[in-house]
Amino acid sequence: MSGGRLELEASLPLRDFTLEVSLAVAPGERLALMGRSGAGKTSILRIAAGLMGPRSGRVSLGRETWLDTGAGIDLPPERRRCGLLFQEYALFAAMSAWRNVAYALRGRRGDQRRRAVGLLERFGIGHLGEAMPADLSGGERQRVALARALAAEPRALLLDEPLAALDPATREGAGRELDALLAAMEIPVVIVTHSAAEASRLADRTAVIEQGRLTATG
Numbered sequence: 001m002s003g004g005r006l007e008l009e010a011s012l013p014l015r016d017f018t019l020e021v022s023l024a025v026a027p028g029e030r031l032a033l034m035g036r037s038g039a040g041k042t043s044i045l046r047i048a049a050g051l052m053g054p055r056s057g058r059v060s061l062g063r064e065t066w067l068d069t070g071a072g073i074d075l076p077p078e079r080r081r082c083g084l085l086f087q088e089y090a091l092f093a094a095m096s097a098w099r100n101v102a103y104a105l106r107g108r109r110g111d112q113r114r115r116a117v118g119l120l121e122r123f124g125i126g127h128l129g130e131a132m133p134a135d136l137s138g139g140e141r142q143r144v145a146l147a148r149a150l151a152a153e154p155r156a157l158l159l160d161e162p163l164a165a166l167d168p169a170t171r172e173g174a175g176r177e178l179d180a181l182l183a184a185m186e187i188p189v190v191i192v193t194h195s196a197a198e199a200s201r202l203a204d205r206t207a208v209i210e211q212g213r214l215t216a217t218g
Helices: 041-049 097-102 109-122 138-151 168-183 196-202
Strands: 006-013 018-025 030-034 056-061 064-068 082-085 156-160 189-193 205-210 213-217
Touching: 006 041, 018 030, 018 041, 018 213, 030 041, 030 196, 041 056, 041 082, 041 156, 041 189, 082 138, 097 109, 097 138, 109 138, 138 168, 168 196, 189 196, 196 205
Parallel strands: 030 189, 030 205, 082 156, 156 189
Antiparallel strands: 006 018, 006 056, 056 064, 205 213
16 A cells, blocks of 8 residues: 655634644655644644645645645545544444445445455454444454545545544553554554654654644654
8 A cells, every 4th residue: 555745735714823734744654743622733634634625725645636726626535535533433333343344445345345354354353343333442443443444545544633532551552553553554644643652652753733833843
């Protein structure tokens, strides 16, 4: 799985300030966005994924332009092939684990169960394919959500507080598993987090955002 360089420039008025940001993430690189709640971190992910439109801006992956407000280009989310993991995982409560993953699969419907279970097995939970989200632990729900995010073969991966919904006992092990998974990827990854320790573990580079602006990177 490989992807091009993810580049984003955006200006967007928010409630208390204007988001003014420019960033780039290379293939295989993991960038952590840190900052207080309301600083604009999740808005950046939503702009990249096509779920929020900036007042002006540009988003591209490699040679493909996803958004260019000046040129009138704005690809819908499904055409951007961007994997997005929401903070609370947003699994469908009435669907089993494998059906949650299959929902994002492309291609023949008759082959979806086999492919979905195969993705779950990649995360070590293939035996839980028939389980409902309510019957899974926090770490297991995280892995189902990640399998669903990867099911559409994304060209970039966006993670919004991927460990925040886990209890402290589960977070340590899930963090190790997520780090190993991300290390094997060749696509740009952007991770929103409040935790410096989490950023240090999961990312190659960290950017701090305050009042809609990137103030430090390292």
